[in-house]
Amino acid sequence: xxxxxxxxxxxxxxxxxxxxxxxxxxxxxxxxxxxxxxxxxxxxxxxxxxxxxxxxxxxxxxxxxxxxxxxxxxxxxxxxxxxxxxxxxxxxxxxxxxxxxxxxxxxxxxxxxxxxxxxxxxxxxxxxxxxxxxxxxxxxxxxxxxxxxxxxxxxxxxxxxxxxxxxxxxxxxxxxxxxxxxxxxxxxxxxxxxxxxxxxxxxxxxxxxxxxxxxxxxxxxxxxxxxxxxxxxxxxxxxxxxxxxxxxxxxxxxxxxxxxxxxxxxxxxxxxxxxxxxxxxxxxxxxxxxxxxxxxxxxxxxxxxxxxxxxxxxxxxxxxxxxxxxxxxxxxxxxx
Amino acid sequence: xxxxxxxxxxxxxxxxxxxxxxxxxxxxxxxxxxxxxxxxxxxxxxxxxxxxxxxxxxxxxxxxxxxxxxxxxxxxxxxxxxxxxxxxxxxxxxxxxxxxxxxxxxxxxxxxxxxxxxxxxxxxxxxxxxxxxxxxxxxxxxxxxxxxxxxxxxxxxxxxxxxxxxxxxxxxxxxxxxxxxxxxxxxxxxxxxxxxxxxxxxxxxxxxxxxxxxxxxxxxxxxxxxxxxxxxxxxxxxxxxxxxxxxxxxxxxxxxxxxxxxxxxxxxxxxxxxxxxxxxxxxxxxxxxxxxxxxxxxxxxxxxxxxxxxxxxxxxxxxxxxxxxxxxxxxxxxxx
Numbered sequence: 001x002x003x004x005x006x007x008x009x010x011x012x013x014x015x016x017x018x019x020x021x022x023x024x025x026x027x028x029x030x031x032x033x034x035x036x037x038x039x040x041x042x043x044x045x046x047x048x049x050x051x052x053x054x055x056x057x058x059x060x061x062x063x064x065x066x067x068x069x070x071x072x073x074x075x076x077x078x079x080x081x082x083x084x085x086x087x088x089x090x091x092x093x094x095x096x097x098x099x100x101x102x103x104x105x106x107x108x109x110x111x112x113x114x115x116x117x118x119x120x121x122x123x124x125x126x127x128x129x130x131x132x133x134x135x136x137x138x139x140x141x142x143x144x145x146x147x148x149x150x151x152x153x154x155x156x157x158x159x160x161x162x163x164x165x166x167x168x169x170x171x172x173x174x175x176x177x178x179x180x181x182x183x184x185x186x187x188x189x190x191x192x193x194x195x196x197x198x199x200x201x202x203x204x205x206x207x208x209x210x211x212x213x214x215x216x217x218x219x220x221x222x223x224x225x226x227x228x229x230x231x232x233x234x235x236x237x238x239x240x241x242x243x244x245x246x247x248x249x250x251x252x253x254x255x256x257x258x259x260x261x262x263x264x265x266x267x268x269x270x271x272x273x274x275x276x277x278x279x280x281x282x283x284x285x286x287x288x289x290x291x292x293x294x295x296x297x298x299x300x301x302x303x304x305x306x307x308x309x310x311x312x313x314x315x316x317x318x319x320x321x322x323x324x325x326x327x328x329x330x331x332x333x334x335x336x
Numbered sequence: 337x338x339x340x341x342x343x344x345x346x347x348x349x350x351x352x353x354x355x356x357x358x359x360x361x362x363x364x365x366x367x368x369x370x371x372x373x374x375x376x377x378x379x380x381x382x383x384x385x386x387x388x389x390x391x392x393x394x395x396x397x398x399x400x401x402x403x404x405x406x407x408x409x410x411x412x413x414x415x416x417x418x419x420x421x422x423x424x425x426x427x428x429x430x431x432x433x434x435x436x437x438x439x440x441x442x443x444x445x446x447x448x449x450x451x452x453x454x455x456x457x458x459x460x461x462x463x464x465x466x467x468x469x470x471x472x473x474x475x476x477x478x479x480x481x482x483x484x485x486x487x488x489x490x491x492x493x494x495x496x497x498x499x500x501x502x503x504x505x506x507x508x509x510x511x512x513x514x515x516x517x518x519x520x521x522x523x524x525x526x527x528x529x530x531x532x533x534x535x536x537x538x539x540x541x542x543x544x545x546x547x548x549x550x551x552x553x554x555x556x557x558x559x560x561x562x563x564x565x566x567x568x569x570x571x572x573x574x575x576x577x578x579x580x581x582x583x584x585x586x587x588x589x590x591x592x593x594x595x596x597x598x599x600x601x602x603x604x605x606x607x608x609x610x611x612x613x614x615x616x617x618x619x620x621x622x623x624x625x626x627x628x629x630x631x632x633x634x635x636x637x638x639x640x641x642x643x644x645x646x647x648x649x650x651x652x653x654x655x656x657x658x659x660x661x662x663x664x665x666x667x668x669x670x671x672x
Contacts, residue, residue: 061603229594243602258565258594266579266610267397274602 005030006310007100010065014055016253017321022055023314024068030102038110039081040093040103043334044306046074046124047317048158049222050276052250061276070098071313076113076123077103077334087112094123099313101333111284117292119304125158125328126302127291133244133277134162134220135287139170141242141275142218146171149214151231154222155196156183158328159244162291163220164193165300172218175211177227179323186326191301199227208234218242224249225257232261235268243274251321303327309335341366342646343436346401349393352589353657358391359650360404366438374446375417376429376439379670380642382410382460383653384494385558386612388586397612406434407649412449412459413439413670423448430459435649437669447620453628455640461494461664462638463627469580469613470498470556471623475506477578477611478554482507485550487567490558491532492519494664495580498627499556500529501636508554511547513563515659522662527637535563544570554578560585561593568597571604579610587657639663645671 004027011024033039054065054072065072075097079087084107087093093110097103113123125131137159138144150167154160155176164174164187176187176196187196195211197204208230215236221228224246231241249256265272280287294300305327307316312331319325340363347360369375390401390408401408411433415423420443423429429446433439449459461467473495474480486503490496491512500510500523512523512532520532531547533540544566551572557564560582567577585592601608616623630636641663643652648667655661 059603061605224599243598245602246599249599256596256599258596258598260592260594262579262594262598262608263560263582263585263592263610265608266581266612267395269397269609269611269615271607271609272598272601273605273607274599275605276602279605 003030004028005100005102007098008071008310008313010055010067010069010071012067013057014052014251017251017318018052018055018314020314023071025311031104033081033083033104036084037104037106038079038084038087038093040075040077040095040097040105040110041080041334042075042077042097042101042103043332044076044121044124045099045313045331045333046129047313047320047329047331048074048129049245049247049250049320051317052321061278070100072096073099074124074129075103075333076120076128092120094128099310099331099333101310101335118295121304121306121328121330122302124330125304126162126295126300127288129277130158130328131162131291131302132280132284132287134159134166135291136277136280136283137220137242137244137275138163138166138218140280141273142220142240144170144172144218148172148217149175149212149236150218150220151175151177151212151216151234152220152222153177153199153227153231154245154247155187155193156326157222160220160222161187161191161303161327162300165191166294167218168192168194169294169299177223183326186303190303205230215239220244221246223247224259228259229261232259232264235264235270237268237270239268239270241265241270241272243272247321305329306332308332339366340364341436341438343434344407344646344649345404346391346407348403350388350391350587353587353654354388354391354650356650359407361647367440369417369419369440372420373440373442374415374420374423374429376411376413376431376433376441376446377416377670378411378413378433378437378439379668380412380457380460381435381649381667381669382465383649383656383665383667384410384465385581385583385586385656387653388657397614406436408432409435410460410465411439411669412456412464428456430464435646435667435669437646437671454631457640457642457664457666458638460666461640462498462631462636463624465613466494466664467498467627467638468616468620468623470495470502471627472613472616472619473556473578473580473611474499474502474554476616477609478556478576480506480508480554484508484553485511485548485572486554486556487511487513487548487552487570488556488558489513489535489563489567490581490583491523491529492662493558496556496558497523497527497639497663498636501527502630503554504528504530505630505635513559519662522639526639541566551575556580557582559583560595564595565597568595568600571600571606573604573606575604575606577601577606577608579608583657641665642668644668
C-alpha cells in the first residue's frame with residue numbers, strides 16, 4: 001500500500017481534445033473513513049468515451065465533473081478498510097471511485113465482484129458497463145431478432161465487440177465497422193462476426209456493399225458522424241438504430257454533425273433511440289448473469305487493453321479518440 | 337362535363353423550388369374505360385408537401401412520378417362512367433387520380449365518400465390523408481398519453497392542426513409552432529391549443545420558454561431543419577419524436593440539414609421514429625371513424641384553403657413552401 005493517494009482532478013473544461021493543462025495531478029494523503037464508509041484501493045480504472053462528455057459543463061444524463069474534482073471513472077479494487085458491515089477488508093468491488101488510487105464510499109454505489117471467476121479488469125469491460133451497454137442496447141433498444149442483420153460501429157471496441165457477439169448468439173448476422181485490417185481480422189476471426197469493414201480503407205463504401213446487400217435491421221452506433229449517415233442510408237423497413245455514443249463528435253469544436261440521412265427513418269418507418277446503460281440499473285443482474293454465462297461457455301470473448309500507471313492517465317485517455325486502443329481500455333492504478 | 341381532360345404532367349425533375357418549366361400542361365380527350373374500370377371526374381385535388389418528394393428520382397416509400405406522367409395527387413370526385421359493379425354513376429370517391437380533370441381507375445384504390453356528411457374537400461383534409469397522418473402519427477408513433485406536452489410544427493397546417501386537437505382530446509397539452517400572428521391566433525382561439533408560438537417572430541425562442549417550461553414529451557415534426565433541433569433540445573425523458581415530414585428541406589439544393597441535437601435522444605433515452613400514412617392502410621377505417629365522430633361532436637375542426645382552376649396548379653403548389661396557405665390546401669379542378 002502506498003502512503004499517498006495519487007489522483008487526477010479536472011482543472012479546466014477542455015475545448016476540443018483534452019490537453020495536459022486541463023488536468024491537475026495531485027498527491028494527497030489517504031483519506032480517513034467515517035461511519036458506514038469503506039476505503040477502496042483501486043486496482044484498475046475504466047477509460048471510456050463517455051468521460052469526454054462528463055468534462056463538459058452541459059446538462060446531460062449525469063452531472064458534469066466539477067472543476068477541481070477527482071475525474072469520474074469506473075473502477076475496480078479491493079476494500080482495505082471498512083466501517084460498513086456490508087463489506088469486509090479483502091472484498092473486491094466495482095464502483096465509480098474515479099482516477100485515484102484510493103476512494104471512499106458509503107457502499108451504496110459498490111458492487112462486489114469475484115476475482116476468481118474472471119480477471120479483475122473484466123469487471124470494467126465485458127462483465128461491467130461496456131458489456132451491459134451492449135446487452136441492453138442490442139436486446140432492448142435494438143430489439144434484435146433471429147435473422148436480422150446487425151451493423152455495429154466501433155466493432156473492435158469495448159461495447160461494439162460484445163454487440164456483435166450477442167447478435168450471433170441471438171441468431172442474427174453481425175457486420176462490424178472498425179479501423180484497420182488487424183482490428184477487422186480480429187472481429188471476424190476471433191469474435192465470429194460475419195464480416196467487418198475497415199472504415200480507414202479507401203474502398204470502405206464499396207466493401208460495405210456485399211455484407212449489407214440485404215440492408216440493415218439494427219444499427220448500433222458508437223461513433224456518429226459520417227458512419228451514422230452511411231448506416232441510415234441502408235436501413236430496412238422497421239429498422240432500429242440504437243444511439244449509444246458518438247465518439248467522432250466528442251472533441252468537436254464545431255457543432256455536432258447531425259445525421260443528414262435522418263429522413264430514412266420516415267421512408268422506412270424506422271426508429272432511432274438513444275440510451276445510456278444507467279437507464280437499466282435495475283436489470284444489471286440479469287445482464288451480468290447472461291454475459292458471465294456466455295463467457296463461461298466460450299460464446300463471448302473479451303479483450304482488454306491494459307495500460308499501466310496513473311501518471312499516464314491523460315495520454316492514455318486520448319487513445320480512445322485516435323483509435324489506438326485495441327480492446328477495452330483500462331488503466332492499472334495499483335502500483336506493484 | 338367538359339369535352340377534354342386538362343392535366344399537369346411532370347416534364348423535368350426540379351432542382352430546388354419547382355419551376356414552370358418542370359411542368360407540362362396538356363389537354364387530352366377524356367379517356368375510354370375498359371372492363372372493370374370507372375371514369376371519375378375529379379372535383380378537388382389535394383396539394384401536399386410530400387408531392388415534392390415524389391418529383392425526385394430517389395428511392396422512397398413510393399415510386400417517383402415518371403417524367404411525362406400525370407402528377408400524382410390525392411383527389412376526390414364523382415363517378416361519371418362505370419364498368420365496375422362496385423361503383424355506380426353518381427358515387428363520390430376519393431383516390432389518387434392526379435392533377436387532371438378526369439381519371440380512370442379499376443376501383444381498387446378508390447374509397448367511397450359521402451358528400452352529405454361533410455363537404456367533399458374534407459375528404460382530402462381532416463377526413464382524408466392529413467387527418468389520418470395526424471391520427472396515426474400522434475397515437476401510434478407519438479404514443480401520446482394524458483398529461484403529456486405535445487409540440488407540433490406546422491400547427492396551422494393540414495396535419496399539425498389536427499395533431500394538436502387530437503392531443504387535447506386525449507388529455508395532453510398542445511403547443512403549436514406556426515408562421516405568423518394570425519395563424520397562431522387561429523390555432524389557440526379556434527382550435528383550442530394551449531399555446532402557439534410564431535417562428536417568424538424575433539422573440540421565437542424566448543416565446544417558447546413558458547409554454548415548454550415542463551419540456552416536450554411528444555414532438556410531431558412536419559418541418560425539420562432548425563425547429564427540429566430546437567425541439568430536440570427540449571425533450572423530456574422517454575420523449576417521442578414523430579418524423580412526419582421536413583418541409584423546410586424539400587426544396588434544398590444543398591444537403592439536408594441533419595438534426596445536430598440528435599444526441600438528446602441518448603441523454604433522454606428518447607426515440608425518433610418516422611412514418612408515412614400509407615403504413616397504416618389497414619387501419620384507415622378506425623382512423624376515419626374516430627375523426628368523423630370527433631368532428632361531428634365539434635371537438636375537431638377543419639379548415640380548408642381552396643384555390644380554383646387546374647391552370648393555377650404550379651403556383652398554388654408553391655404556397656405550401658412559402659407558408660401562404662392557411663389550412664389544408666386543395667385545388668378545385670371541376671369547372672362550374
